[in-house]
Amino acid sequence: MDASVKTAPRKKSATLRRLLKFIISTYKVTFLLSMLAIIIAAASTVAGSLFLQRLIDDYIVPMTKQSVPNFGPLLQAIVVMGTIYLIGVIATFFFTRTMAVLGQRLQKKIRDEMFIHMEKLPISYFDQNDYGDVMSRFTNDVDTLMQMISQSIPQFLNSLFNLVFVVIGMLTLSPLLTLISFVVFGLSISVVKFLTGKSSSYFKQQQNKMGHVNGYGEEILNGLKVVKVFSHEPMVKAQFNLLNQDLKTVSGNANGFATMLFPIMGNVGNLLYVLIALIGGTFVVNGVSGLTLGAIAAFLQLSRSFSMPIAQISQQLNTIVLALAGAQRIFQLQDEVEEEDHGQVTITHDDQVKSQWLWHNTADGSTTPVRGKIVFEHVDFGYVPGKTILHDINIDAKPGMKIALVGQTGAGKTTISNMINRFYEISAGKLTFDGIDVRDINKSALRQAMAIVLQETNLFSGTVMENIRFGNPEATDNEIFHAAKLAHADQFIKDLENGFNTRIDGDGSDLSQGQKQLLSIARAMVSDTPLMILDEATSSIDTKTERLVQAGMDNLLAGRTSFVIAHRLSTIANADLILVIDHGRIIEQGNHEELIEKHGEYYQLYTGKKELD
Numbered sequence: 001m002d003a004s005v006k007t008a009p010r011k012k013s014a015t016l017r018r019l020l021k022f023i024i025s026t027y028k029v030t031f032l033l034s035m036l037a038i039i040i041a042a043a044s045t046v047a048g049s050l051f052l053q054r055l056i057d058d059y060i061v062p063m064t065k066q067s068v069p070n071f072g073p074l075l076q077a078i079v080v081m082g083t084i085y086l087i088g089v090i091a092t093f094f095f096t097r098t099m100a101v102l103g104q105r106l107q108k109k110i111r112d113e114m115f116i117h118m119e120k121l122p123i124s125y126f127d128q129n130d131y132g133d134v135m136s137r138f139t140n141d142v143d144t145l146m147q148m149i150s151q152s153i154p155q156f157l158n159s160l161f162n163l164v165f166v167v168i169g170m171l172t173l174s175p176l177l178t179l180i181s182f183v184v185f186g187l188s189i190s191v192v193k194f195l196t197g198k199s200s201s202y203f204k205q206q207q208n209k210m211g212h213v214n215g216y217g218e219e220i221l222n223g224l225k226v227v228k229v230f231s232h233e234p235m236v237k238a239q240f241n242l243l244n245q246d247l248k249t250v251s252g253n254a255n256g257f258a259t260m261l262f263p264i265m266g267n268v269g270n271l272l273y274v275l276i277a278l279i280g281g282t283f284v285v286n287g288v289s290g291l292t293l294g295a296i297a298a299f300l301q302l303s304r305s306f307s308m309p310i311a312q313i314s315q316q317l318n319t320i321v322l323a324l325a326g327a328q329r330i331f332q333l334q335d336e337v338e339e340e341d342h343g344q345v346t347i348t349h350d351d352q353v354k355s356q357w358l359w360h361n362t363a364d365g366s367t368t369p370v371r372g373k374i375v376f377e378h379v380d381f382g383y384v385p386g387k388t389i390l391h392d393i394n395i396d397a398k399p400g401m402k403i404a405l406v407g408q409t410g411a412g413k414t415t416i417s418n419m420i421n422r423f424y425e426i427s428a429g430k431l432t433f434d435g436i437d438v439r440d441i442n443k444s445a446l447r448q449a450m451a452i453v454l455q456e457t458n459l460f461s462g463t464v465m466e467n468i469r470f471g472n473p474e475a476t477d478n479e480i481f482h483a484a485k486l487a488h489a490d491q492f493i494k495d496l497e498n499g500f501n502t503r504i505d506g507d508g509s510d511l512s513q514g515q516k517q518l519l520s521i522a523r524a525m526v527s528d529t530p531l532m533i534l535d536e537a538t539s540s541i542d543t544k545t546e547r548l549v550q551a552g553m554d555n556l557l558a559g560r561t562s563f564v565i566a567h568r569l570s571t572i573a574n575a576d577l578i579l580v581i582d583h584g585r586i587i588e589q590g591n592h593e594e595l596i597e598k599h600g601e602y603y604q605l606y607t608g609k610k611e612l613d
């Protein structure tokens with residue numbers, strides 16, 4: 001047997017166990033009370049059916065023999081039966097309501113936990129998993145899981161207990177008729193097993209295909225402009241159609257098999273009903289095995305409730321299997337290892353001197369000022385094992401230095417900056433910040449010590465003011481105005497309809513690329529950090545705006561250590577140190593004049609003899 005087939009059920013039951021543990025640990029009392037109500041509801045249904053026997057044999061039949069029928073005892077019996085059913089109705093109402101509420105609460109809790117966990121995952125996780133797929137765990141998987149908790153599980157358990165009580169009831173009424181019912185049912189079970197097996201495998205595929213459709217949709221929406229410009233709409237449509245068709249096929253199959261179950265089981269129930277009536281009637285007439293009219297009536301009622309729970313159980317099992325596949329994907333995300341962070345050094349603002357930051361070593365209680373010295377010593381790195389991207393990188397960035405990284409596309413410039421902010425961990429060598437190994441610095445402290453301006457500005461939905469304040473939530477309004485002024489962003493902001501209170505979309509689509517860039521510089525400016533990383537910040541703007549952005553950046557970088565990755569070499573001519581990167585190695589370094597004089601790679605790039613990309 002295929003190994004994956006062998007392990008699948010074990011995985012499923014492990015997921016179910018984990019899920020139940022999670023539910024019980026979170027909402028123990030509500031869950032247990034609901035279970036009790038489910039049992040009471042099932043017991044009352046069967047008790048009601050059994051009471052029918054007494055109603056007929058003890059009250060109605062004797063009355064048919066009385067010349068003046070006495071209705072008193074019959075009315076009393078009907079009240080008892082009504083009370084039993086009423087208890088069942090109340091219990092059903094209780095468990096459906098509480099399980100629905102519990103489902104809603106769990107849904108919120110799971111989504112919150114997933115979101116918090118996702119924020120702690122390393123960037124490399126998102127290199128390997130597309131956003132659409134992660135998003136579908138948030139949406140579809142959580143939805144189906146909640147449907148299972150609030151509907152399928154209670155109905156499944158209700159049907160299961162119903163079945164147990166029905167069988168007990170049937171056995172007490174007539175073991176012989178029960179045996180006949182089992183034989184008829186045994187045959188139909190094999191059909192059901194075949195159908196559920198088929199549909200559950202298609203349901204699992206359906207979930208996967210749904211992830212693909214979402215992933216593709218998300219990717220295309222993100223790149224809609226590119227798709228339109230290249231007139232790729234027909235191709236994209238065809239590809240989407242293909243994925244969607246795949247989804248349609250598997251969900252058609254899954255639901256096709258699932259929907260066959262109900263009619264089949266319903267008709268098995270009808271067949272059983274007729275058989276029992278026939279055989280049971282013959283027994284009563286011939287006085288076989290002491291069966292009474294009431295017992296037959298009660299048995300017929302129970303046999304009706306015998307086939308229904310089995311049909312419901314098998315149908316609910318489908319939803320449960322589907323939801324468990326979703327739960328498995330949710331747990332997979334939850335189990336992803338968070339970014340490692342053993343750093344004991346944190347960062348604080350000096351109370352005395354504004355804009356002075358301090359390193360605070362929680363291990364020995366020592367405090368030292370942040371200066372902004374970054375040193376790479378023989379650093380190697382690869383995104384995937386066995387494929388080294390950076391080779392023996394040595395950089396000595398003294399406090400306040402502007403270091404420029406240049407080189408052809410794919411040379412490894414961004415990768416070097418990814419080491420400093422610890423989006424990825426170096427594979428070999430040493431990387432220090434003010435002499436402290438970056439791994440000893442608490443990650444959020446390390447990132448607090450730096451600001452980043454990227455080509456992709458990533459603004460967030462909110463006002464201009466809120467977007468700048470993103471760089472430092474504690475900044476006063478005046479500090480924000482000042483930052484905007486230094487970034488040369490104040491002029492265009494004032495021209496906006498509501499100035500600093502103008503609302504912008506998440507993607508800043510109402511603003512030009514240069515304006516977005518100026519905002520992200522203002523955002524970095526307000527964070528007032530000792531270290532700055534600028535990655536291709538001016539690559540997509542016109543020369544006039546670039547001058548403005550450049551002036552803003554010069555203000556931003558003054559007095560701070562900075563790493564600037566630029567495609568336009570004119571923007572880094574004033575750098576203290578220019579590092580030329582090629583295939584992950586530093587092949588040249590020096591200032592602009594030195595490198596021009598050298599007539600090497602930089603000279604070639606600067607004079608346009610060699611293209612940057």
Ligand SMILES: Nc1ncnc2c1ncn2[C@@H]1O[C@H](COP(=O)(O)OP(=O)(O)OP(=O)(O)O)[C@@H](O)[C@H]1O
Nearest residue numbers: 127383384389407408409410411412413414415416
């Ligand atoms: N997340 C990743 N996973 C695997 N490989 C990656 C990843 N990011 C970058 N690379 C690879 O690492 C190498 C260096 O990429 P990097 O982005 O650092 O280049 P770059 O010099 O910044 O290029 P550009 O100027 O085009 O931005 C490239 O070969 C690239 O394919």
